[in-house]
Amino acid sequence: GESVGLHLPTLSVQEGDNSIINCAYSNSASDYFIWYKQESGKGPQFIIDIRSNMDKRQGQRVTVLLNKTVKHLSLQIAATQPGDSAVYFCAENIQGAQKLVFGQGTRLTINP
Amino acid sequence: DSGVTQTPKHLITATGQRVTLRCSPRSGDLSVYWYQQSLDQGLQFLIQYYNGEERAKGNILERFSAQQFPDLHSELNLSSLELGDSALYFCASSGTGTAPYGYTFGSGTRLTVV
Numbered sequence: 597g598e599s600v601g602l603h604l605p606t607l608s609v610q611e612g613d614n615s616i617i618n619c620a621y622s623n624s625a626s627d628y629f630i631w632y633k634q635e636s637g638k639g640p641q642f643i644i645d646i647r648s649n650m651d652k653r654q655g656q657r658v659t660v661l662l663n664k665t666v667k668h669l670s671l672q673i674a675a676t677q678p679g680d681s682a683v684y685f686c687a688e689n690i691q692g693a694q695k696l697v698f699g700q701g702t703r704l705t706i707n708p
Numbered sequence: 709d710s711g712v713t714q715t716p717k718h719l720i721t722a723t724g725q726r727v728t729l730r731c732s733p734r735s736g737d738l739s740v741y742w743y744q745q746s747l748d749q750g751l752q753f754l755i756q757y758y759n760g761e762e763r764a765k766g767n768i769l770e771r772f773s774a775q776q777f778p779d780l781h782s783e784l785n786l787s788s789l790e791l792g793d794s795a796l797y798f799c800a801s802s803g804t805g806t807a808p809y810g811y812t813f814g815s816g817t818r819l820t821v822v
Contacts, residue, residue, distance in 0.1 A: 639712075
């Protein structure tokens, strides 16, 4: 069945440290992956995406790494700030399907 | 503002009732997706429409239905409501019907069934 999961449901980091949020997926036919950020009371917001023909993509303070060999996706946030507190979801597009499959989510909290 | 508009933002209703949630996609987007998010849960795909036609269906209950109108807005109808239907309901839109690239979410409708 559909399976995009997260290794840790919660992550707590010190302000200024780097955060790494992990995600495992099970469908080798997935060709596109997205990380979303959801703040309390809001809809998910696009952070960064990566296609399956890449293994790394960088944005502003964020990097997504894709390891297709072990079906693993990670989101790295550099110099974590209080505004980064949110739930982060990974999502995969299974080639030929018509929808994104979302993981359970990881709650990131920032300690001052 | 993401460009995807959902109304109402909050809805409180009793068990057994019927409600309609509305979504206006981002300008130019032809696809609309509906997702359900229960407390501390992930996003569960319900249904997708593309240019008025149903394109994909997820774990949508028979008590739920949706449609997309010629002006591309979509409505999600929930009937015979149960306590377990309490959740956030999100609509997302994208420009293509063949892949969900460029998904943009609305801010959701919080449904509380009492």
